[in-house]
Amino acid sequence: MSTQLVPSLCPYCAVGCGYYLVVEKGKAIGVEYMTDHPACEGALCPKGNAVLEVLNHEERLQYPLKRAGDEFVRISWEEALDLAANGLARNIKKHGPESLGFLASSRCNNEENYLMQKLARFLGSPHVDNCARLCHSPTVVGLGAVLGTGAMTNNLIDLQNSKCIFAIGTNFTEAHPIVSRWAQKAKDNGATVIVADPRITSTSWMADLHLRINPGSDIDLLRGMMKVIVDEGLADKKFIDERNEGFEELLANLSDFSLEKAAELTGIPAGQIVKAAR
Structure with missing residues (x-):
């Protein structure tokens, strides 16, 4: 029987990398890279490369099971439904x-x-x-309020066009390794990469500036950076006027907040907060 290449998508994360399953006699026996896939360009992370270990694992559930005493017995789909x-x-x-x-x-x-x-x-x-x-x-909630939809509004490939990448609350080189390829392309093109994470991670290794904030102080860091942007006149006023709501409320929220307070709460020197904001 001839071998078939069956196109498929990696199930492990939302990147959606493509690959071909090598199928022989109804069983997947290998993986071939899909070099023309727009997101992964033929690359797979360790999880994607190990897909056959799950697909062909002896303990993978392939049909309905019903408990009978201390064991499970196989039943038909009709009985299960x-x-x-x-x-x-x-x-x-x-x-x-x-x-x-x-x-x-x-x-x-x-x-x-x-x-x-x-x-x-x-x-x-x-x-x-x-x-x-x-x-x-x-x-x-955050994306819905800021961008109008609760999902990303850009395609993954567009990351390579970034001039600055600010990663907070994410360790994408481990959680979504293929994303790091596009972030690295942006960095190679001159983009600045800022990572806010208490830990030293593989994502922080690629950072130009690593802010090792105190756990739970993410919002304090963001408020400190916004304070700098507003006080130094770095905000894009035209963009804010045309495309934003609630800016006056933000200014009111920042009015009694200081850079020094942000430094105290986050454990990050004020100079580094300023550097990140600029």
Whole structure:
């Protein structure tokens, strides 16, 4: 039987790197790099390169299992769906639809998550959640307020055009290694990389300025930098006037905040805060 190359996407993070699975007799036996993929350009991080270890792992769940005593036994998909449907119906009848909860997943695509919430609404449950709410709820609120949507508004490749990259609350060289390739391209083109992280990480290794802030002082650092930008007249007034709301409220918030206070709270010398802001 001939070997096939099946295009696929790495499931481990949101970068969405592409590769080909080498399939023989219905089993993936290798990985080939997708050199024309726009995000990864044929590169894969260690997680992506190890995808076959998960795909072919002996403990990977491939079919429904039902507990029988201290063990699990294989059942058909039809039996599994009947068990799930009967369990939902039983609880609705006994406790009402609000007793049901549905947990969607960022491992699913948009259409699958949409169907999950449609199922919850159809059955009358208001309880729909997603595993990403814990880690992404602050970013959704922040991005929604600032950029109008709770997701990034630029494509990944555009990072290489940056003149300054400010990384705070992220260790992207480990969490999203392929992102670091585009950040490094920007750095090679002359961009300044600033990293705010209490720890020394692989992301901080590429930084021109590493601000080792006290844990939990991220907002204090940002306020200190904004204070410098406002006091030194570094803000883009035209951009603010045309595209921003709430700037007067920000000025009021910063009015009783000092650079010295920011330095005290963050543990970062005032001069480094000024350098980062400029």
